[in-house]
Amino acid sequence: MPFTPTDYLPYDFANRRHIGPSPEEMAEMLQVLGVETLDELIDQTVPASIRTKEPLEFGKPKSEREWLWYARQVAKKNKVFTTMIGQGYYGAITPPAIQRNILENPAWYTAYTPYQPEISQGRLEALLNFQTMVSDLTGLEVANASLLDESTAAAEAMTMAQRVAKSKAKAFFVDENCHPQNIAVIKTRAEPLDIEVIVGNPDDLDASQVFGAVFQYPGTYGHLRDFTAEMEALHEAKAIGIVIADPMALTLLKEPGAMGADIAVGSTQRFGIPLGYGGPHAAYMACRDKMKRAMPGRIIGVSIDSHGKPAYRLSLQTREQHIRREKATSNVCTAQALLAVMASLYAVFHGPKGLRAIAQRIHRKTVRLVRGLEDAGFVIEPANFFDTITIEVGPLQGAIFKAAADQRINLRKIGKTKLGISLDETTRSDTLKRLWRAFGIERTDEDLSPEYRIPENLLRTSDYLTHPVFHMNRAETEMMRYMRRLADRDLALDRAMIPLGSCTMKLNAAAEMMPLSWPEFANIHPLAPADQVAGYTELVEDLSDKLCLITGYDAMSMQPNSGAQGEYAGLLTINGYHRANGEEHRNICLIPVSAHGTNPASAHMAGMKVVVVKSAENGDIDVEDFRAKAEAAGENLAACMITYPSTHGVFEETVREICDITHEFGGQVYIDGANLNAMVGLAKPGDVGGDVSHLNLHKTFAIPHGGGGPGMGPIGVKAHLSPYLPGHPVGGEGAVSGADFGSASVLVISWAYVMMMGGAGLTQATKVAILNANYIAKRLEGAFDVLFKGKGGRVAHECILDTRPFDESAHITVDDIAKRLIDSGFHAPTMSWPVAGTLMVEPTESETKAELDRFVKAMLSIREEIAAIERGEMDAENNPLKHAPHTVNDLVADWDRSYSREQGCFPPGSFRVDKYWPPVGRVDNVYGDRHLVCTCPPLDSYSDEG
Structure with missing residues (x-):
């Protein structure tokens, strides 16, 4: 394929940084595929009926240097003030060691969700530390490995309470002292589920009328209250008590468990996580042990590996939405793993004494502030507080505020x-002086007594963070090494390709990530005045405009802070549209059997009834079955949810027909944006018939997965749906998360990506993603069957490899193949979904030909080992696949296997010098479920070698 120097313009990103194969390598790959040009391949892959007519254009792309200069100019438009707004968001100090070694370290931010535990032991340990920290601070036995934000965690707690309560009541009580955004999101979640929300004073709680109640601790205006009496009343009525608790305050205050609370939720943002204009921040949930199987989200547990050594894993209902589908209790894509890791390491870094000292300093400064205000005659409430006070200033409010x-x-x-x-x-002493000055007070604080303003009965008496990990030597040398040891146990994108279907593990470029740490983006409160956030406003508006151009939609909401939240928000928007048209009865959602497991779970949460549509033999949606079910739904059809290209990795020819049928019966079309990486610049979901889509910015638009979060799932809608997008969490209607722009700070990554790629670069990325997937499918032809192909015999950006025949011929399962890939230094492709017993491979456009060839070599080697078993040349049980993955311990231990150490530990595709060694052997999932341990085990359970 001929090329000129202009193919490399702009010099440093679209063609030289982000897109993996060079022009020369592309020519070689196209030759393998039997086509002359990349466009010829695209014509064979993407149906002409859905192709866009005009090229994607939005200005000249920027080089990395130009982008960073431009981002600095926009960042300067944000004004970084001392934030004392509170309301669930606080200034926090990220220890530089954590900022540099976790937040800014690709070993941590490029990792995938730890579904393969053998190559995720580092982040699993950090998340287990998080669970232990939360369990200790709340005084409850079990905690999960984070949720999205405090507001959505509170809503999750409400629905969990409804599931476990013995009370038959239909109402839920919300303390009026909860933060406004928490109340708003609870109301949004309650409405489609027909839960009546009662907002009131805890003194007026009638426990017999509710299945549960939630209280803020401390309250939004600073009030402290012991909720023991309320918990007793709720339990008497067989209802559930929930506390939204500030974990920093819990280092000094009586814990929710000691009050009798059943569930505690909150945000760990104060544990070293920047404000970020609202996120991302790791929320938490803890509960009593008897309720653990009803808890949403991910729970890390301790099991054993094939050598009987302790090993961490995801446990319980971690992927239940793929199993229970519309009966799922929540979406599992609701975690902030990277932020939970940071928060847990903040606790390790400071230890219990350090955390308590920080809380004491905060409280003492608050007391000093109050003394100065009281001496000047101001009326302060409440009398008892931790860090928040309310001041009656009458007509002086505006003047003092200014x-x-x-x-x-x-x-x-x-x-x-x-x-x-x-x-x-x-908060510094100088801050207090400046604040007094605003109230017309000139004084210093040296003479002010720092007595506690916390009542005796609310002072904490129990210990917390007693595990040795929170008492390790906190010299930075030791902390640095601890974080490095954990990172070395993991396999992230900085080591190797992560070829996960529908997860688009592409490059997260350093230039995109750098602004996250800039104070102008990191230290902005989500409720800061509009004149202080001009930079963020410009960023959000410009990114929204570009995403609308890319997708063919007319408006965007940036509020959903995960892909699952985007699905949910999109369906709520559809509900709002039908309700405005007087068609509240529309409640049926058609979902193909091949759909993402989050789809039916989201529909259930939105109050819709799921009707499953069959797949045709070639994997496409069965159009006749779809039409029959749309006709049967009739005037009750609310929506259909489809993924395009399909989850089977094919551009279906009938997508417009599916959309037309839905519209014919008055429904709205929701197109899941999970596979948008195969469409950008080639086709637009809004032009093929979609009314709403969520966009996984953590997939197609380069936000890193961070080990399972952060993510962003904004929704694009056609104009007729725009009035029903989520409203502002404070004062609006239909809020789905606690901040108006969700996890706003990570939007800068996607903005950088589209600015540096430009329209032509984005389109080229899509084409190369399709090229890479087809190259792998072609190279593996004959060794593995590719289950589904399009009309032109091509796959889209991913392909499904059928491994089921090997279970019959050699008793080799998809698990065996996945674990054997670890020996070659690869994360396994997506396993057993959307078809059980298969592998779904998505290489993305960021991978070079060399890495694709290494993967192919590993897969062909695995196929040859299977063939050896089939021929009887290798034992059916004592073989490299059944024993995989192989650890260093395997290498040096007594060897009683039918194959050599060389074959077991250094299969084709593996590096010899830079070999990745998994820290544990194959993890025993059954043992882990039977012996559930969800907090840090005692250190004596590990050997010196482990």
């Missing part, structure tokens, strides 16, 4: 006559 802003301090307006002030670990 005077504080002149001191570069943001306060919270409460009603028309009050101001709220929240302190945090960033």
Whole structure:
């Protein structure tokens, strides 16, 4: 394929950084595929009926240098004030060792969700530390490995309470002292589930009328209250008690478990996580042991490996939405793993004494502030507090608010006559002086007594963080080495290709990531005044415009902070549209059997009834069955949910027909954006008939997965749906997360990606993603059957390899193949989905030909080992596949296997010098479920070698 120097323009990104194969390598790959040009391959793959007519264009792409300069200019438009707004978001200090070694380290931020435990032991240990930290601080036995944010965690707690409560009541009580965004998201979640929400004073709680109740601790205005009496009343009525608790406050305050709470939720943002204009932040949930099987999200457990050594794994209902589908209790794609890792290491870094000292400093400064205000005659409430106070200022509210802003301090307006002030670990003595000055007070604080303003009965008496991991030597040398040891146990994108179908594990470029740590993006409160966030406003509006152009939609909401949340928000938008048209009865959602497991779970959460549509023999949606079920639904059809290209890795020719049938019966078309990486620049979901789509920015648009979060799932809609998009969490309707722009700080990554790629670069990326997938499918032809292909005999950006015949011929399962790939230094492709017993491979456009060839070599070697078993040349049980993965311990231990150490430990595709050694052998999942341990085990359970 001829090329000129201009093929490399812009010099450093679209063709030289992000897209893996060089022009010369592409020519070689196209030759293997038997086509002359990349466009010829695309014509054979993507139906002409859905192709866009005009090229994707939105200005000249920027080089890395140009982008970073431009981003600096936009960042400067944000004004970084001292934030004292509180309301669930606080200034926090990220220890530089954690910032550099975790947040800015691709070994951590490029990792995938730990579904393959043998290559995820490092992040699993960090997440188990997180669970232990949460369990200790809340005083409850079991915690999960994080949720999206505090508001959605509170909503999850409500639905969990409904599942486990023995009460038959239909209502749920919400403390009026909860943060406004928490109340808003709870109301949104409750409405489609027909849950009546009662917001009121805890003094007015009638426990007999509710299945559960939630209380904020401390309250949004600073009040402290012991909820023991309320918990007793709820339990008497067979209802569930929930506390939304600030974990920093819990280092000083009586824990929810000691009050009798059944569930505790909250945010760990204060544990070293930047404000980020609202996120990402790791929420938590903890509960009593008897309720653990009803808990949403991911739970890390301790099991054993094939050598009987302790090993971590995901446990319980971790992937239940793929099994239970519309009966799933929640979406498992609701975690913030990277942020949970940071929070857990913040606790390791400081230890219990350090955390308590931080909380004491926060409280003492709050007391000093209050003393100064009281001495000047201001009325402060409440009398007892941790870090937040409310001040009655009458008609002076506006003047004091402005005077504080002149001191570069943001306060919270409460009603028309009050101001709220929240302190945090960033508050300095100088901050207090500037704040007093805003109130017309000139004084120092040296003479102020720092007595506690916490009542005796609410002071914590129990120990926490007693496990040795929280008492390790906190010299930075030791911390640095601990974080490195954990990272070395994992296999992330910085080591090897992660060829997961529908997960698009592509490059997360360093230039895209750098602005995340800039104060102008990191240290902005989500409720900061509009004149202080001009940079964020420009970023969000420009990215929204570009995403609309890419997708063919008319409006975007950036609020959903995960792909699953995007699905949910899209369906709620459809509900709002039908309701506005007087068609509330529309409640049926058609979903193909091949759909993502999150789809039916989201539909259930949105109050819809799921009707499953069959697949045809070639994997496409069965159009006749779809039409029959649309006709049967009739005027009750609310929506269909389809994925395009299909989950089977094919561009279906009938997508427009599916959309037309849905519209014919008055439904709306939801197109899942999981596979948008195969469409950008070639086709637009909004042009082929879609009414709404969520976009996985953590897939197609380069936000890293971070070991299972952060993610962003904004939704694009056609104009007729735009009035029903999620409203602002404070004062709006239909909020789905706690901040208006979700995990806003990571939007800068996707913005950088589209700015540096440009329209032509994005289109080229799509084409090369399709090229790479077809190259792998062709190279493996004859060794593995590719289950589904399009009309032109091509796959889209992913392909499904059928491994089921090997179970019959050699008793080799898809698990065996996945674990054997670890020996070659690869993360396994997606296993057993959407077809049981298969592997779905997606190489993305970022992988070079050399890495694709290495993967092919490993897979062909595995096929030859299977053939040896089939021929009887290798034992059916004592073989490299059954014993995989092989550890260093295997290498040096007594060898009683029918194959050599060389074959077992150094299969084709593996590196010899830079070999990845899994830290544990194959993990025993059955043992882990039978012996559930979800907090850090005692250190004596490990040998010196382990």
